[in-house]
Amino acid sequence: MGNSKAYPVHRTPDRFEAYRRARQLWALFAWHDDEVELGAEMTTVGDFRRMVAVLPDGLYDHVSMREDPETGECLWFDLDVRAAADTDIAQELPLDVYQRVPTGFEEDFVRALGRGPASICWEGRWPDEPEAGSFGVRKYDGVQVVFNSDHADWDRTADFHTVYVHVTKFGDLGRAQRLAAAIGGAVLGEAELGW
Template sequence: MGNSKAYPVFRTDDAATAYAKARQLCALLWRREDRIWLFAELLTVEDVRRMVAVLPGVKFEYSEMRTGPAGEDLWFDLDVTTADDCALEPHLPLDIGGLDVPAGVEDRFVAALGRGMAAIDWHGSWPDDPEAGQYASPKYDGVQVVFHGDDPQWGSSAHDHTVFVHVGKFGDPCRARDLAAHIGGEVLGEPQLGW
C-alpha cells in the first residue's frame, strides 16, 4: 500500500513540449506497462466531441458531484454521440478519469485536449543502478504529464503543464535529479503524493 513520490522535473506553457519531454523520459524506463492511465476535464462541447473521437465508448462523469431534488446523487448518463450541443451544454464540465487504456492513443489524446486539466500516466520500472543504490520499484515508478496543472493528484488547475517522475514509495531525490537532467530539466520542488 502507499503512494509513489512524484517529483516535478519540467514545467512549460507549451503542451507539446511537455508531452515531448514526458515521452523522452518514458524511453528511459527499463520496463513500461502496455496500458496507460488518462484523465481529462472537458469544459466545452467541442472538448467532449474531440475526446469521443479519440476514445469511442468512453464513460463521462460530472466533474463535481451533483444531487437531485430529493438529495439523490445524479450520474451522467446522456449518450454524447446522439445528444445535440444544447442538450449537452448544461451537463458541463465533464471528466474522464482514471481511464486505463492500451498505449498508443497518447498523440491523439493530447491533440484532443482543450483548456481543462488532463494527465497521462505511464507506469513502469526505472533501471537498477546498484552503484548508486537505486533499484526499480515497479509498483511506484513511472512518468506523468499533467496538462494545465502542477499536481499529480489532479488538484487545482494551472496555466502551465508539468512533467513528473515517480520514483518509489519513499522517494529518491538523486534519481529524480538524474532523470530531470536527461530532459534538460531539474527537480522543481519537494516530492508530491503520487499514484
C-alpha cells in the first residue's frame, strides 16, 4: 500500500512545452500502460464544449458537492453533455471531467483546455538502474503533467504548468534528478504525495 512520491521536474507558462517535456519522459519508460488518465476542471461554457468534443463519454460532475436547498439531498450533474443548452451548462459550472482512455487523445485534450486546473497521468515502469540501486516499480512509476497548477493534486491554480515524475512510495531523489536532467530540467522542490 501507499502512494508514489511525485517530484516536480519542469515548470513553464507554455502548456504545449509542458506536454512535450512530459512525453519525453514517457519515452524513457521501460514499460508503459496503453491507457492514460485525463482530468480537467472547466470554468466556462467554451471550456466545457471543447472538452466534450474530445471526451464525449467522460465522467462529468460538479467540482464541489451541491445540495438541494429544500431537501439537503446531493445534486448530481445529470445533463446530456452533447445536447444541453449553454444556459443550462452555465448554471452547473464549474464542472470537472475524468476519463481513462487509450493513449492518443492527449494532444486534443491539451488543445481543449481552458484556464482551470487539469492533469494527464501516464503509468509505467522506469528502467532498472542497479548501479544506482534504483529499480522500477510498476505500481508507483509514472509521468504527470499538471496544467494551470503547481501541485500534483492540481487542487490549486497557478499561471504555469508543472511536469512530475512519480517514483516508489519511499521516494527516489536520485532517479528524479536523472529523469529531470534527461529533459533539461531539475527537481524543483520536495516530493509531493502522488497516486
